[in-house]
Amino acid sequence: MPDFLFNNKLYYNPVEFAMDRIGGTWKMPILWRLKDRIMRYGELKKDIPHITHKMLTSQLRELEEEGFIVRKVYPVVPPKVEYSITERGLAAIPIIETIRNYGLQLMEDFGVGYKK
Amino acid sequence: MPDFLFNNKLYYNPVEFAMDRIGGTWKMPILWRLKDRIMRYGELKKDIPHITHKMLTSQLRELEEEGFIVRKVYPVVPPKVEYSITERGLAAIPIIETIRNYGLQLMEDFGVGYKK
DNA sequence: CTGGATCCTATCAGATACTG
């Protein structure tokens, strides 16, 4: 598997490419919540624990630019913006589920307990 | 899904936990190469393009500490060290394969070509 | 041959303040 370029960045393998699109701390949690419904910015913010305003905004921008979600702005006051998932975004859902199940299995293997 | 602690680090979900174990640029490439054979340090170094001495060493240490690989030292001069995969490491292989296939699919979807 | 330590840089991500 040779190296390849995408957006002027050098990748060494397909795993790295995939993780650059949907990896990081927040992209999967966002896609997961949009998988079966449209949500407004504020809803996402309330629904995803710990995420900061800045991170939510920037991650939504990147997911939109790369075609995983769609942003729809209603020209009203106060502003209303809705986010929905695309075909490309939906294709990522089974992968997220797979990784999530593996994570649960690993947690059990490591004997990880929940914080009270 | 509540938060939980592992090694004094706070995790928000199982995906994050999994990616902290086998994510990053180098851990999957290393596990992948050990999946069906024992390899020496120098072999891994030669076989994984772009990896630096420091990163190979540190990633091997972490994978060993968390039980994904085993390190066997032969007390000879010059030193000989062999790395092999464990049951826990083998359990990660299908996940890596899944992500890899998804990455290939995404690359096609994005029309990514190879660097000559 | 294998490994450790040091220094340096780029990027990531949190906090905060400001805007229409």
Added chain:
DNA sequence: CAGTATCTGATAGGATCCAG
């Protein structure tokens, strides 16, 4: 309500040098 800008600390990763 949603978004932008700036500052700053934390972390990942590369280059290089020394050691048994």
